[in-house]
Amino acid sequence: METVMSLNAEERARTAAELRANLELAGVGADLVGAELGFDGGRLAEALGVDDADPADVWVLRDHLEDLVVAVGRAPVPYSVLTEEARAAAERWFPLRKAPRRG
Structure with a gap:
């Protein structure tokens, strides 16, 4: 059974905006972030958009962007x-994963 984020629409939208803001602050492309996390383009888009994303993917993306x-x-x-x-x-x-570290 697939686990989904249990956030309401406003929380999903706010989280997606925060993820995208941190992606911009990190100054790296989404493709690089996806590659570092092992996400293909669709999986990364789902995690960035929060809707229909695996919640563990959203959390690892959150942590990785914060680190970057x-x-x-x-x-x-x-x-x-x-x-x-x-x-x-x-x-x-659900099990959370550690974000990869650079360096």
Whole structure:
């Protein structure tokens, strides 16, 4: 059985906007981020859009983008839904993966 994000439409839209803002702040292309995560274009688009995405993909993308933004010396856009408190709840529902590290 596939697990889906249990967010309402407004939360999904806000999370997608935050992910895209951090992608822009990271200064790297979506293709590179997808390759680093092992996501093909469709899987990356789903994770960036949050809708119909595997929630573990959204979380690993969130963490990877945050790492990339920090690595270029910027402050990431904070996540209003995918907070550390939400991470604890998510871990009870599905396994989360560690984001790859550069360097």
